[in-house]
Amino acid sequence: MNKQRQTSNGVGNIYFTVGPTQTHPKLGEYLNEGLEKGIYSISHRGKQFGELFTHTVSSLKTLLNIPPDFHVFFIGSATEGMELILENCAEDKSFHFVNGAFSKRFFRTAQELGKHPERLEVPAGEGFDMQKALIPKDTELVCITVNETSTGVSVNMPDIRALKLKHPGTLFAADIVSSVPYALVDWDAVDCAFFSVQKGFGMPSGLGVLIVNGACIGKSEQLKARGVNIGSFHNFSALLKYAGKQQTPETPNVMAIYVLGRVCDDYIEKGLASIQKETDEKARLLYAFLDASVRYPAFVKKEAWRSKTVIVAETPEGSATVLKRLSERGYIVGAGYGEFKDTHIRIGNFPMHKVEDVKKILKVLE
Amino acid sequence: MNKQRQTSNGVGNIYFTVGPTQTHPKLGEYLNEGLEKGIYSISHRGKQFGELFTHTVSSLKTLLNIPPDFHVFFIGSATEGMELILENCAEDKSFHFVNGAFSKRFFRTAQELGKHPERLEVPAGEGFDMQKALIPKDTELVCITVNETSTGVSVNMPDIRALKLKHPGTLFAADIVSSVPYALVDWDAVDCAFFSVQKGFGMPSGLGVLIVNGACIGKSEQLKARGVNIGSFHNFSALLKYAGKQQTPETPNVMAIYVLGRVCDDYIEKGLASIQKETDEKARLLYAFLDASVRYPAFVKKEAWRSKTVIVAETPEGSATVLKRLSERGYIVGAGYGEFKDTHIRIGNFPMHKVEDVKKILKVLE
Numbered sequence: 001m002n003k004q005r006q007t008s009n010g011v012g013n014i015y016f017t018v019g020p021t022q023t024h025p026k027l028g029e030y031l032n033e034g035l036e037k038g039i040y041s042i043s044h045r046g047k048q049f050g051e052l053f054t055h056t057v058s059s060l061k062t063l064l065n066i067p068p069d070f071h072v073f074f075i076g077s078a079t080e081g082m083e084l085i086l087e088n089c090a091e092d093k094s095f096h097f098v099n100g101a102f103s104k105r106f107f108r109t110a111q112e113l114g115k116h117p118e119r120l121e122v123p124a125g126e127g128f129d130m131q132k133a134l135i136p137k138d139t140e141l142v143c144i145t146v147n148e149t150s151t152g153v154s155v156n157m158p159d160i161r162a163l164k165l166k167h168p169g170t171l172f173a174a175d176i177v178s179s180v181p182y183a184l185v186d187w188d189a190v191d192c193a194f195f196s197v198q199k200g201f202g203m204p205s206g207l208g209v210l211i212v213n214g215a216c217i218g219k220s221e222q223l224k225a226r227g228v229n230i231g232s233f234h235n236f237s238a239l240l241k242y243a244g245k246q247q248t249p250e251t252p253n254v255m256a257i258y259v260l261g262r263v264c265d266d267y268i269e270k271g272l273a274s275i276q277k278e279t280d281e282k283a284r285l286l287y288a289f290l291d292a293s294v295r296y297p298a299f300v301k302k303e304a305w306r307s308k309t310v311i312v313a314e315t316p317e318g319s320a321t322v323l324k325r326l327s328e329r330g331y332i333v334g335a336g337y338g339e340f341k342d343t344h345i346r347i348g349n350f351p352m353h354k355v356e357d358v359k360k361i362l363k364v365l366e
Numbered sequence: 367m368n369k370q371r372q373t374s375n376g377v378g379n380i381y382f383t384v385g386p387t388q389t390h391p392k393l394g395e396y397l398n399e400g401l402e403k404g405i406y407s408i409s410h411r412g413k414q415f416g417e418l419f420t421h422t423v424s425s426l427k428t429l430l431n432i433p434p435d436f437h438v439f440f441i442g443s444a445t446e447g448m449e450l451i452l453e454n455c456a457e458d459k460s461f462h463f464v465n466g467a468f469s470k471r472f473f474r475t476a477q478e479l480g481k482h483p484e485r486l487e488v489p490a491g492e493g494f495d496m497q498k499a500l501i502p503k504d505t506e507l508v509c510i511t512v513n514e515t516s517t518g519v520s521v522n523m524p525d526i527r528a529l530k531l532k533h534p535g536t537l538f539a540a541d542i543v544s545s546v547p548y549a550l551v552d553w554d555a556v557d558c559a560f561f562s563v564q565k566g567f568g569m570p571s572g573l574g575v576l577i578v579n580g581a582c583i584g585k586s587e588q589l590k591a592r593g594v595n596i597g598s599f600h601n602f603s604a605l606l607k608y609a610g611k612q613q614t615p616e617t618p619n620v621m622a623i624y625v626l627g628r629v630c631d632d633y634i635e636k637g638l639a640s641i642q643k644e645t646d647e648k649a650r651l652l653y654a655f656l657d658a659s660v661r662y663p664a665f666v667k668k669e670a671w672r673s674k675t676v677i678v679a680e681t682p683e684g685s686a687t688v689l690k691r692l693s694e695r696g697y698i699v700g701a702g703y704g705e706f707k708d709t710h711i712r713i714g715n716f717p718m719h720k721v722e723d724v725k726k727i728l729k730v731l732e
Contacts, residue, residue, distance in 0.1 A: 015407040020617065023406050031397050040389050040570035041381040043700070076442030079616035083598045112598040198617060204406035206572050206619025229595060232449045232478040250445035251386065251564060253572025253619065334409070 013327070014357055017334040018149050018310050018348040019178060019199030025352065027202065030262045031255070039258050049254065050246035056261030063264045063272060064180060066211060067187050073239040074252050075208040078177045080234070081194030082109045084210060085173045088220035088236045089192065090141040091228050092116050097128050097143070101150035101338050106143050106175060124151045124340070125312075127305030130159045131166075140219070141171045147179035149199075150337035152312035152346065153305045154179065161189040171216060181267060181351070182279045182309050192216045197256060200309065201263050202352040207256035212236065267351065275351045282349050282358045283308040289362045296322075296365060299344055311347045312336070319345050322365070329364050331357070379693070380723055383700040384515050384676050384714040385544060385565030391718065393568065396628045397621070405624050415620065416612035422627030429630045429638060430546060432577055433553050439605040440618050441574040444543045446600070447560030448475045450576060451539045454586035454602045455558065456507040457594050458482050463494050463509070467516035467704050472509050472541060483509075490517045490706070491678075493671030496525045497532075506585070507537045513545035515565075516703035518678035518712065519671045520545065527555040537582060547633060547717070548645045548675050558582045563622060566675065567629050568718040573622035578602065633717065641717045648715050648724045649674040655728045662688075662731060665710055677713045678702070685711050688731070695730050697723070 015022040034040060042048045057072045075081060086094060086109055096107040098121040110117035120133045147154045164172050174193040176185060180200050185193055192212040198205035220236035233249040242249050290298040290313050299312040315322050319335050319342050326333050336344025381388040400406060408414045423438045441447060452460060452475055462473040464487040476483035486499045513520045530538050540559040542551060546566050551559055558578040564571035586602035599615040608615050656664040656679050665678040681688050685701050685708050692699050702710025
């Protein structure tokens with residue numbers, strides 16, 4: 001598996017999709033390593049798994065600058081993260097900033113769970129003037145999608161921080177699915193956050209990571225004591241109890257927890273600053289091209305709202321022909337999301353994606 | 367990765383644990399194949415994933431003889447299976463056959479979800495006289511752990527069938543975690559069942575499979591219509607809606623869904639009858655040894671209750687020394703579960719385990 005071409009994955013293709021996306025160049029090596037060490041056979045209640053758990057949590061905390069008093073839980077997906085946060089951090093009232101499919105899913109999940117969420121909704125492609133948001137006094141939880149993967153709009157941490165300062169007694173949840181590791185979280189402003197590993201970490205899907213502070217645990221315990229349904233095996237009490245033993249309530253995706261630790265180690269070695277710089281450079285190239293282009297204008301007009309990791313272009317001629325032209329050269333790029341399937345393309349900009357390939361993509365588009 | 371020794375996994379060890387356990391001998395090959403085909407990068411909303419989904423479901427249905435009208439859903443773990451079944455198939459009243467840690471977890475999960483479960487509990491190591499069970503008339507769901515992995519006690523399908531005939535209007539759920547693929551389910555008697563892939567399928571953990579019929583879907587829809595909380599992204603309506611498109615609500619563990627399809631293909635080629643025959647032979651060797659042994663008597667005394675896939679022995683001298691003696695020869699066997707940690711050993715008997723290795727283990731124990 002080590003022999004695979006470093007720049008490509010699959011049958012000669014390079015995936016510039018927004019996740020699942022191009023896998024980490026060393027994925028084959030890491031998977032093989034885990035197999036040879038017997039990691040896919042070890043007990044999730046034993047010492048060896050405990051060490052693995054501890055290593056991955058520690059490496060992730062270092063990489064994402066997570067304060068020591070935050071807890072890291074392993075779950076199935078980011079989608080599960082939405083459910084768990086809503087069950088454990090809000091009895092009835094969450095407030096959602098909605099500007100696309102994933103922020104809307106967060107809102108709808110609250111409804112499905114029988115709660116009464118409120119929202120501030122703006123059109124797709126737009127961001128928020130967060131300071132002007134009227135958040136009802138009885139709001140228990142504010143839910144923010146840091147990077148709206150469906151439209152390529154991002155929210156800045158200083159804006160979240162300013163909002164949190166105005167609502168210190170309210171819990172803040174951040175969907176950081178497609179923004180990590182590039183965009184660091186302000187852990188003073190965010191009480192809990194979640195992501196999945198098939199985007200910025202270049203891993204196969206099947207693992208979600210949930211990061212929560214003591215305030216979230218406290219809220220969950222209050223709800224539990226009052227008989228509110230906070231879920232069963234993955235409620236925060238259960239996750240916390242097992243995390244204290246370097247374990248998970250169920251048999252988890254041990255392979256992915258192992259590989260995540262290895263990818264974090266690799267990113268730490270490379271240096272997050274260097275990853276960020278490269279990401280900025282690729283984003284600059286892409287947006288500069290789109291801004292100069294008549295055929296492919298950037299969907300997000302305002303620079304401050306533009307995501308650096310999910311770049312969305314309008315394709316008035318239809319996305320299918322553009323995607324086809326790119327795929328013929330071995331570049332797999334994402335179609336638009338939902339209603340924009342035929343009129344947008346979405347380009348992932350993650351650590352696995354090389355500047356030289358971005359330049360080649362732009363050449364194909366020219 | 368193809369060069370790994372066929373009989374061993376890890377640093378020369380062979381895992382006879384009850385799951386996670388010895389991995390399928392072709393696991394490395396399958397993982398590599400998926401990487402080379404680009405499967406870890408494809409979109410879970412695209413055609414290629416749909417084909418993969420369809421193949422795995424179809425292969426699984428063939429192997430486990432699942433009727434065409436049952437639905438196969440992919441979830442995170444068997445533990446999640448318990449939660450989902452209870453949320454979607456019982457508003458308040460489930461009834462549980464409890465004889466060990468996992469059947470108890472099923473019962474407790476119902477309590478955690480705010481329901482009012484009842485149970486018939488017998489001591490660890492014992493099975494049930496199911497026909498004598500007094501199941502209250504208002505029971506919505508009967509929960510049966512076909513193979514109690516903590517103690518090595520199993521329930522026979524004809525007994526479940528007889529009970530179902532007495533309660534045709536009640537849904538029956540079966541935990542088949544450590545019994546598949548060896549023990550086929552009587553799909554006339556069971557409305558839903560779940561398992562995870564790190565046992566009889568020899569895969570890394572991180573994927574659960576949930577199999578449900580129309581009656582379960584109907585019940586779930588009734589509960590939803592009445593405003594009962596049936597969960598969000600993994601409620602049966604959501605799972606069904608996406609399965610109809612050969613998809614999952616969230617980005618799933620695509621790698622594991624792919625590998626599961628390959629393992630099923632392999633088992634179908636080998637023939638389930640042949641796998642069952644080998645399993646019987648290994649179980650016969652193990653129980654014959656234990657029954658003739660003073661130092662390691664079988665924990666389950668009654669033959670009809672004895673699991674063929676999880677064989678538990680008492681270790682009056684303490685389990686630690688036995689486990690150590692075995693591990694020195696490269697055989698990793700499980701300790702007892704929970705309170706039996708120091709006084710039992712548990713031996714997994716799955717398709718990856720070879721008769722010759724069972725004989726060697728018995729030689730070490732002699």
